[in-house]
Amino acid sequence: MEKKAKILATLGPSIYSESKLNKLVELGVDAFRINFSHDTSGIKKIISKIRKIEKRKGKKISLIADLQGIKLRIGKVKNGNQKIKYNQKFILDNQVKTGNDFRVSFPYSKILKKLRKGNKILIDDGKFLFSVIGKSKNSVIIKCKSHNCILRSNKGIHIPNLNMSFNNLTAKDKKDIKTATKLGCNWIALSFLQNEKLILEARKLIKKDIGIISKIENKSALKNIDKIIKATDAIMVARGDLAIDIGHSEVPKVQLSLIKKCSENSKSVIVATQMLESMIENNTATRAEINDIATAIFQGADTVMLSAEAAVGKFPLQAVSTMSKTIISTEKYKRDHIEDFKNSIITNKDPVKSILLSVKDIAYNPDVKAIIVFSNSGKSAKLVSSMRPAAKIVTISPNINVSRQVSLLWGVQSINSRDAKGWKDMMSISKEIIKKLKFIKNNDFVVITAGLPFGKAGMTNMVRLYKVGS
Structure with missing residues (x-):
């Protein structure tokens, strides 16, 4: 059984070799995250390796550029880290100097x-x-209230109940968007947004074939969540910073609520942070971590993410293998309960959603082996994926960036192909692809859906039930 939920792995020194990247894809990684909060000077070579693997495997791989945003950070510390004693006084100041045992920038x-x-x-x-x-004019005096405190360079700071408005992309973010576009990234992840304004600003700076992921990690975003979901292409439940802002005990119910809201609005969801944290140092996961992954899949997440476990962990291959096995095991049970998704989708008299819901109904017949979705912009692929059909989803797009983008979506096998010139050509392309899909045999049924007229990104308005070999 192939998994339907996708795995997103963060790039880092632990997996930079081509052999490691190749093995990760074999084990089930569908996308890689580039953390622009860290040094990305050599990332072009890593992406080149990923694209070689993509071509060799015949599997589209998505790249996510995760912007730093307005996360507050301390500066560099001498030797990279500094031990601070319990009740020791320390200074935060605005001097651009390397920190020491009594101050940091x-x-x-x-x-x-x-x-x-x-x-x-x-x-x-x-x-x-x-x-x-x-405090003084340009600094504050703070006292350490933790034991075994070690400050490391460039670590993030969170100040509870500090009300400041951050509604614009930083200069670094704008620069990184340009870099991400040149590198061929397929998604831009926005960090620490508070409302939809950041999404609308980013949309003006990126190409139409790049998707936007909104990371939910503060109270302000939760207050404006309906507008954020409407404006974005996908949501990431960034549980680390979110937990700091709202409290750890509040995160589980917020995670479930966000997944439900995204399901209703046909938007993709990534669940992230500390899913297999213990595997940074250990080659096996805890039972609680396995349960955490399974819970996200049961709730309906499209994607689960590995951060430090992949980027700097000692056992990245084992972590991906563990995550993949857990997804497959959970989905064996969940497939009998997947009909819930259809009932939760809000159509708002949207004819396209209604058409695609009818596609899903047809595809529940056990003789229907696949849904082939012609999708120039990726919109139809996203809608079909959000409806969680029983049949396999095969998306076809003439745009390689769209093909890579939608490969992050639940259940999608993405294929890059020429665009159909007309009805007969659409069937010709479909038949060519069906021959390559080993799970489809003669006399099986396939649902084909597309938008007319061909060659334009528009609404899905055509459905055909095709019997293979007829």
């Missing part, structure tokens, strides 16, 4: 001015707690 003057005595400061994804005990 925090280059955000407006925020330094806003901080007050008693404010809590969380550093390194909430691992270490500090409290503000004093």
Whole structure:
């Protein structure tokens, strides 16, 4: 049984070799994430390796450019890390100098001015707690309230209940969008957005064949979630920073709520952060981690993500294998409960959604082995995927970037092919592809859906039931 949910792995030193990348794809990785918060100077060579593997395997691979956004970070620390004792006083200032055992750079003057005595400061994804005990014009004095605290260079800072508006792309983000486009990335992931404005700004800077993923990681985004979902192509439940902002115990219900909302609106969902955290150091997962992956699949996530487990972990191959096996095991049970997705989709009298729901109904016949979706822009592919049909989904697009983009979607096998010139040509292309699909035999049925007129990205308005060999 092939898995339907997809695996997204973060690129890093642990998997940069071509042999490792090749093995990861064999084990079930469908997409790679480039973290633009870190050094990406050599990433072009890595992408070249991935595209070679893609061609060799005949499997489209999606690339996600994850922008840094407005995440607050400390500067560099001497030797990369600095031990801070419990109750030790420490300084955050706006000097652009390497930190030491009594200070570190925090280059955000407006925020330094806003901080007050008693404010809590969380550093390194909430691992270490500090409290503000004093301040001057360009610095604040903080006291360490954690044991075994080690500050590392460029780690993120979170300040609970700090209300500041961040509604624009940073200069770095704009530069990274240009770089991501040149590198051939298929998705742009927006970090720390608070509302839909950042999405609309990014949309003006990217090509139509690049999708936008909105990372949900703060209270403001949750307050504006309906508008964000409407404006974006996909959502990432970024549970690390989200947990710091809303509290760890609130994350499970928010994860379920976001997946449900996205299902209703036919938008893809990625669940991320610490899914197999223990496998950074260990070659086996905990039972709780296995359950976490299964829960995301049961809830309806399209994609589950590996971060440090793949990028810098000691056992990236084992981590991907564990994730893939868990997905397959869970989907064996879940396929009997997948009809729930059809019932949750909001059509709002949308004729295209209604057409594709009828496609899903036809495809529930056990003799129907596949749905072939001609999709120039990827929109139809996204809609069919969101409806979770029982039959396999094969998408066809003349645009290689669209083919790569939709390969991240649940259940989609993406094929790049010439565009159909007309009805007969559409059937000719379909028959060519069916011959290559080993799971389809003579007398099996295939549902073919497309938009007329051919050659234009528009609405899906045609459905044909084809008996193979007839």
